Amino acid sequence: MSARKTAVVLLSGGLDSTTALWWAKSRGWSPVGLSVRYGQRHARELSAARAVARRAGAPLHEVELKLPWLAVSSLTNARLKLPDVPLARIGRGGIPSTYVPGRNTVFLALAVSLADAIGAGAIVIGANALDYSGYPDCRPPFLKAFAAVARRGTRAGAEGRPPRVLAPLLRLDKKGIVRLARRVGAPLELTWSCYAGGGRPCGRCDSCRLRAKGFREAGTEDPAL
Amino acid sequence: MSARKTAVVLLSGGLDSTTALWWAKSRGWSPVGLSVRYGQRHARELSAARAVARRAGAPLHEVELKLPWLAVSSLTNARLKLPDVPLARIGRGGIPSTYVPGRNTVFLALAVSLADAIGAGAIVIGANALDYSGYPDCRPPFLKAFAAVARRGTRAGAEGRPPRVLAPLLRLDKKGIVRLARRVGAPLELTWSCYAGGGRPCGRCDSCRLRAKGFREAGTEDPAL
Numbered sequence: 001m002s003a004r005k006t007a008v009v010l011l012s013g014g015l016d017s018t019t020a021l022w023w024a025k026s027r028g029w030s031p032v033g034l035s036v037r038y039g040q041r042h043a044r045e046l047s048a049a050r051a052v053a054r055r056a057g058a059p060l061h062e063v064e065l066k067l068p069w070l071a072v073s074s075l076t077n078a079r080l081k082l083p084d085v086p087l088a089r090i091g092r093g094g095i096p097s098t099y100v101p102g103r104n105t106v107f108l109a110l111a112v113s114l115a116d117a118i119g120a121g122a123i124v125i126g127a128n129a130l131d132y133s134g135y136p137d138c139r140p141p142f143l144k145a146f147a148a149v150a151r152r153g154t155r156a157g158a159e160g161r162p163p164r165v166l167a168p169l170l171r172l173d174k175k176g177i178v179r180l181a182r183r184v185g186a187p188l189e190l191t192w193s194c195y196a197g198g199g200r201p202c203g204r205c206d207s208c209r210l211r212a213k214g215f216r217e218a219g220t221e222d223p224a225l
Numbered sequence: 226m227s228a229r230k231t232a233v234v235l236l237s238g239g240l241d242s243t244t245a246l247w248w249a250k251s252r253g254w255s256p257v258g259l260s261v262r263y264g265q266r267h268a269r270e271l272s273a274a275r276a277v278a279r280r281a282g283a284p285l286h287e288v289e290l291k292l293p294w295l296a297v298s299s300l301t302n303a304r305l306k307l308p309d310v311p312l313a314r315i316g317r318g319g320i321p322s323t324y325v326p327g328r329n330t331v332f333l334a335l336a337v338s339l340a341d342a343i344g345a346g347a348i349v350i351g352a353n354a355l356d357y358s359g360y361p362d363c364r365p366p367f368l369k370a371f372a373a374v375a376r377r378g379t380r381a382g383a384e385g386r387p388p389r390v391l392a393p394l395l396r397l398d399k400k401g402i403v404r405l406a407r408r409v410g411a412p413l414e415l416t417w418s419c420y421a422g423g424g425r426p427c428g429r430c431d432s433c434r435l436r437a438k439g440f441r442e443a444g445t446e447d448p449a450l
Contacts, residue, residue: 061293061294063290063291063292064291065288065290066288066289067288067335067338067339068286069286069338069339069342069343070338070342072342095380095383099380101337101338101339101341101342101379101380102334102335102337102338102339102340102341102342102378102379103338104378105334105337105338105374105378106331106334106335106337106338108334109327109330109331109333109334109335110292110327110331110334112326112327112330112331113292113294113295113326113327113328113330113331114292114294114326114327115327116326116327117294117295117297117326117327118294136377136378136379136380136382136383137377137378137379139377141377142374142377142378144377145370145373145374145376145377145378146374146378148370148373149330149367149370149371149374151370152361152362152364152366152367152369152370153327153329153330153361153362153367153370153371154326154327154361154362155320155324155326155361157361158320158361
């Protein structure tokens with residue numbers, strides 16, 4: 001297997017990143033997972049990431065980041081309340097408290113570093129900017145800017161074969177993501193999307209509501225419930 | 226002090242980043258240092274960073290990264306030999322073994338995250354692309370691409386006041402950097418530039434040779450020797 005057919009896949013263990021990983025497999029990429037523990041409220045999504053990588057037969061790099069300033073986010077600071085807003089208002093009221101400053105920038109930077117170290121041909125991220133919470137670092141102009149960083153800031157780029165930055169879900173709605181997941185055989189029963197930590201998804205956070213919408217509109221059951 | 230007058234300064238404790246920090250002070254920025262321990266061969270530069278931040282009266286965030294794949298670099302893997310090439314060949318023989326994949330991308334990403342969390346108006350990096358080792362992530366097109374990431378991927382950018390990415394040394398040679406350091410009063414006696422770890426600078430690595438050139442051409446003694 002040539003390193004150039006390797007893709008570094010950012011893997012949180014949720015619906016989107018798991019679908020992105022299986023999409024990469026379906027396109028002939030050999031995936032290497034990258035998960036980041038950055039102080040999430042719970043470890044549940046990281047154990048989901050491990051299960052997904054294992055099922056894919058993909059190596060998984062896990063990186064731990066201790067960035068005290070991320071405590072401004074309700075996703076990392078359990079003393080802050082998670083938003084509980086109706087589906088129709090998600091992504092429409094400005095950037096919500098769950099925004100983790102610079103998260104995708106840091107994730108993609110770590111992926112660039114890994115890709116340049118192993119000579120991977122691509123970086124895959126499950127960002128999407130349609131049914132989403134309104135984070136700036138999920139939008140097409142951001143991903144386009146980051147692709148330029150990957151071209152300009154790497155050894156591979158300097159040698160004329162920069163890693164591509166692929167965001168296959170970018171313009172899909174959640175229904176489209178669920179359908180893509182089914183088409184490429186992603187093991188959605190292993191995934192975890194809820195922002196809260198309990199034994200079962202809370203059903204009320206942005207992530208739960210958007211996920212439920214996706215399955216409902218795709219006319220199929222969520223195998224993780 | 227308004228947060229907008231705060232600048233996050235990437236601080237390694239070397240000549241360049243220390244000069245960049247003092248330059249920021251001279252321009253009226255209130256600096257917040259950010260140092261990253263990523264498995265350097267030695268901890269000496271990090272204690273230099275602490276001394277510099279203390280002298281500046283600047284808070285210092287220290288982040289530890291464990292990225293096993295960085296062992297491809299002779300800067301992080303003590304079993305690899307550091308380059309020992311004549312001054313005239315530094316930066317001219319392709320990317321050297323000291324290149325740490327994606328280092329400035331990761332550093333700047335962490336700085337973007339911190340800047341967006343605290344509402345800082347700028348990120349300052351001491352990168353320079355004239356008397357340097359030839360790393361791709363020190364060059365103007367890379368820094369320009371990263372400035373677009375900081376604009377597009379932050380809450381502050383979405384709200385119309387993105388953090389600026391400032392690289393005041395980018396087009397200076399080492400002589401110019403030493404002169405700038407003198408002009409802004411940077412405490413060069415506290416700095417450490419050598420890639421190796423001993424009690425004194427080795428005098429043979431790229432970093433020692435470039436530093437010595439700077440002082441020689443500026444017609445002044447290195448106060449750290």
